[in-house]
Amino acid sequence: MNNTITINLNELMESGDASNNIILQAGDIVTVPHSGIVYLLGAVTKPGGFILANDRGQMTTLKILALAGGLTSTAKGEHAVIVRKGAQGQQHEVAVDLKKVMQRQSEDVQLQPSDILYVPSSAGKRAMLRALELGIALGSGVALYRVAYR
Numbered sequence: 451m452n453n454t455i456t457i458n459l460n461e462l463m464e465s466g467d468a469s470n471n472i473i474l475q476a477g478d479i480v481t482v483p484h485s486g487i488v489y490l491l492g493a494v495t496k497p498g499g500f501i502l503a504n505d506r507g508q509m510t511t512l513k514i515l516a517l518a519g520g521l522t523s524t525a526k527g528e529h530a531v532i533v534r535k536g537a538q539g540q541q542h543e544v545a546v547d548l549k550k551v552m553q554r555q556s557e558d559v560q561l562q563p564s565d566i567l568y569v570p571s572s573a574g575k576r577a578m579l580r581a582l583e584l585g586i587a588l589g590s591g592v593a594l595y596r597v598a599y600r
Contacts, residue, residue: 486563488514493526493571495519502563510558511551514567521548526572532559533566 455472459482462470474480486502488509496519502509511530521527527548535541548569550556561567 488561488563489566490514490518490569491566492530492569493522493524494569495522509561511546511548511561511567512558514561515548515552521569522571524571526570527552530567530569532561533568534562535564 457470457472461467487499488502489499491497494515496517498518500509500514500517511532515521525548528550530546530548532544532546533541534544544559546559546567547556551558
């Protein structure tokens with residue numbers, strides 16, 4: 451005789467309600483569904499895959515940015531995109547203005563398992579940052595030269 455019992459493991463672990471704590475017997479089979487993963491790529495401090503554990507139904511763009519350490523200085527947060535697969539497996543994109551979301555001017559977008567949040571990098575910002583770094587390095591070199599050879 452097959453008898454299936456479904457337990458909300460998160461509820462059991464968080465509430466400590468012992469009424470959901472089922473005693474296992476020999477031959478019992480326990481299955482636990484896989485946690486989903488959300489991926490974050492591009493101009494963020496720590497890109498990668500993030501497991502949707504206890505918070506699985508409530509992962510948002512702000513939460514995943516917090517987990518990834520935020521945007522880099524060259525990020526184009528206003529041009530971010532979520533790549534998502536539909537029910538039939540077709541891929542579509544959802545545009546997200548992360549700058550507006552971070553400033554609470556736009557609603558935070560909820561992420562789903564297997565979503566990919568991509569934050570592009572600005573070539574212009576990157577070039578300007580490198581030019582500034584080069585300027586600082588040259589300025590320091592000239593200052594050191596003057597001190598050393600006077």
